[in-house]
Amino acid sequence: MEFHFQQPRHESWMRNFNAKNTDGILTLYSENATVVSEAGTFDGRSHRKEEFRHSTGRSRWWVGSELHLGQYLIVMERIGNNWKIVQHFSMNVRRATQ
Numbered sequence: 001m002e003f004h005f006q007q008p009r010h011e012s013w014m015r016n017f018n019a020k021n022t023d024g025i026l027t028l029y030s031e032n033a034t035v036v037s038e039a040g041t042f043d044g045r046s047h048r049k050e051e052f053r054h055s056t057g058r059s060r061w062w063v064g065s066e067l068h069l070g071q072y073l074i075v076m077e078r079i080g081n082n083w084k085i086v087q088h089f090s091m092n093v094r095r096a097t098q
Contacts, residue, residue: 009076009083022052030077030084037090 009028016024026049029035035042035051042051075087 009074009085017052022049025052028085029088030079030086033084033086033088035088035090038092 013025013028016022016028026045029045029048031045032043033048035048037051037055039051039054042048070090070092072091073087073089074085076083077086078084
């Protein structure tokens with residue numbers, strides 16, 4: 001069986017994040033997806049929407065414009081004919097101050 005993505009998910013995620021389009025970001029996630037970040041664990045669409053609203057508002061950089069050091073994991077699942085993010089883990093690495 002062969003699978004095709006309409007657009008690479010990371011490009012769609014970056015485009016929506018940079019445009020501060022939280023609804024666009026949420027379309028990439030399943031209904032029951034979990035997001036884990038430095039801000040906490042977010043289950044359910046309304047909690048994820050609130051987290052993305054805060055993270056897009058506090059970000060000084062466009063995603064994809066610089067190298068962010070961190071630990072990232074995204075788990076996707078095919079739901080019907082679409083691939084959706086079901087788990088998203090993201091932790092930044094703090095640089096040591098001298």
